[in-house]
Amino acid sequence: MKYSITVIAAIAALLLTQGCSSVLKSGETSSQENTTTQIDRDGRSNNNHGGHSNEQMHHNGHANNHQSDRSIITEAKLTAPKNIVPNQSVPLVINIQDSQRKSVTKFDTFQEKLMHLIVVSDDLKIFDHLHPNYKGNGRFEVNANFPEPNIYTIFSDYKPSGENERVNLMKLTVPGSTPVPQDLAKYSNTKILPDTKINLNFSQPNLKVGQEVTLKFDLKEAANNQPIKDLKPYLGEKGHLVIIKSSSPLTVSDYIHAHALKNSPDGQVQFVTSFPQSGTYKLWMQFNRNGKVNTADFWVNVQ
Known part of the structure; x- marks a missing residue:
């Protein structure tokens, strides 16, 4: 063809x-x-x-x-x-x-x-x-x-x-009929995948422009809510995080590529970052369980 x-x-x-x-x-x-x-x-x-x-x-x-x-x-x-x-x-x-x-x-x-x-x-x-x-x-x-x-x-x-x-x-x-954009106003800090429950917590109550913040992802067994113990490295780290600001059009300055902290506790993946502008951001945290890469997405609002 x-x-x-x-x-x-x-x-x-x-x-x-x-x-x-x-x-x-x-x-x-x-x-x-x-x-x-x-x-x-x-x-x-x-x-x-x-x-x-x-x-x-x-x-x-x-x-x-x-x-x-x-x-x-x-x-x-x-x-x-x-x-x-x-x-x-x-x-x-x-x-x-x-x-x-x-x-x-x-x-x-x-x-x-x-x-x-x-x-x-x-x-x-x-x-x-x-x-x-x-x-x-x-x-x-x-x-x-x-x-x-x-x-x-x-x-x-x-x-x-x-x-x-x-x-x-x-x-x-x-090309084709583009779906109507989804409502962005959903800021749940919990994501449930088939075998993993992920909770997102922050080192400070509110996310503010330019302030360093630690993003803490707690990973637990979906069945019994116990911390997972089979987390494997992904791309050489405990997890991988991409953050993109919701804007039109998207630009390079909307893209954040963060690296996981080496000393994150068991069952937890932590990242340190800061947000350059106020607005709505989407986070995709990826992690490896038994050779399968999982992706958990979250919306956050930065003041």
Whole structure:
């Protein structure tokens, strides 16, 4: 079967300032088929906790390692079929290039992968976390599934060798009648999966802009409400957390990628982060029980 190809180019320019922080600019391009790519970027900062990976997240959630002022300019180009059918496997190709359109060929592993691809519908109803396969010469490939007609935002999170993490934002449209957005006003702190009950608690009563907060996820057996004892590492940590602010359109500054604290008690996964803006955020916490990755989602409000 032959596909017409729509090429969506997402250009990410990362300019390092002195020390550990970086400043990003914004830009917008549009594809041939009315699929747009918009990239809004803000600063990143580092806070190293004694060599552990339990990093404190600021701004867009990335805590960078101490680097020199040297940095390359990178871009990510997404290639996907023109006409995407819901609930069918869709091949995606992502090419990482420098400002001269030459392939970036070397990448560092972080959280056990060379690239993390976060796919969300713009109403945040749908979430997927993928790990594209690296084929060499800057080319990553992965198959994705888009459950329903919608506008999807794709965050590609990768780390060129010796550089800080980069996040590119790409847009992809699945044609058809888009469902009416769900009501966001549901802030339950409890999520019940088939075999696990997850309670979310905070280190402070109210979430406020710019304030460091510890997010505590208590995991218990759904059957007897006892703390689970079979939690296994996922991506090298006790859990994985993606946070995205509800906004239109979604931008890179709406994306937070947090890391689990190493010293979380048994049956609990903790993350330290901060929220850069007021508003409604959705959290997806992922954890591994007996080789199965589970995802628990929560809405939170930040004042």
